[in-house]
Amino acid sequence: MSAIASPTAAPVIADAAVSASKPAKPAKKRGPLHYVGVAVSAALLMFVAIVALLVVAIPAATGSTPYTVLTSSMEPKYPAGTLVVIKPVSADSIGVGDVITYQLKSGEPEVVTHRVIAVNSAVGGERTFTTQGDNNDIADAAPVREVxxxxxxxxxxxxxxWVNNVINGGTRAVIVPIAAVILFGYAGWMFVGSALERRRKRREAEAAAQA
Known part of the structure; x- marks a missing residue:
């Protein structure tokens, strides 16, 4: 009696599921205008910082006073629009060739910035100064007293x-704090943006490595 073999089921081959990894999103390319904008922004930021330093910070820290040359009397070295920062000094230290700023009348706000061309001794020992603009043909009419x-x-x-004129007086109390906030805000925005950009690139690199 022959043994009857029961048919065996044909082996079922299961297809392995292949998970396709999602390709990493290509980094967004930045055009030349972006870099031009960054460069312009950085230049403006530096300009504002330098102006604030020269016009406000240094004079305030040293007790000096910024003035604006309004006429051509001190050309060519100090043309109209030049910012001159005047530091307080003893009258005894002023000599021929020094540039000084003096009041036209003692106690009044109107001032002139001219060069000393002679030092004189008045009655009582007080020194007076003869001044003249570099671009003027004659000396100033009245001698300048120490006071x-x-x-x-x-x-x-x-x-x-000219910038100093714009932010002078009461305007300075408003513009300087606003400029400071803008400067710090811009610097913070640049720092955060740079950190986020580095983080995004790191994640893209990790995703590409795991693919």
């Missing part, structure tokens, strides 16, 4: 004087 002198030229920056 009129506001100080001696410390440093000068061309063209920034």
């Amino acid at each position: 009129q002198v506001r100080g001696e030229l410390w440093y000068a920056v061309p063209f920034i004087g």
Whole structure:
């Protein structure tokens, strides 16, 4: 008696499921205008910072006073629009060749910035100064007394004087805090944006490595 073999079921081959990894999103390319904008923004930020430093911070820290040259009397070295920062000095230290700022009349706000061309001794030992603009043909009419002198030229920056006029007086109390907030805000935005960009690139690199 022959044994009857029961048919065996054909082996079922299961297809392995292949999970297709999602391709990493390509990084967004930045055009040249983006980099131009970044460069312009950085330049403006630096300009505002330098102006604030020269016009506000340094004079305030040293007790100096910024003035704006309004006429051509001190050309060519100090043309109209030049910012001159005047530091307080003793009248005894002022000599021929120094540039000083003095009141036209003692106690009044109107001032002139001219060069000393002679030092004189008045009655009673008080020194007086003969001044003249570098671009003027004759000396100033009246000698300058010690009490009129506001100080001696410390440093000068061309063209920034017009900016000083805009932010002078009561306007400065409003503009300076606003400029400070803008500067710190912009710096913070640049820092956060840079950190987020680095984080995004790191995640894309990790995703590409796991693919």
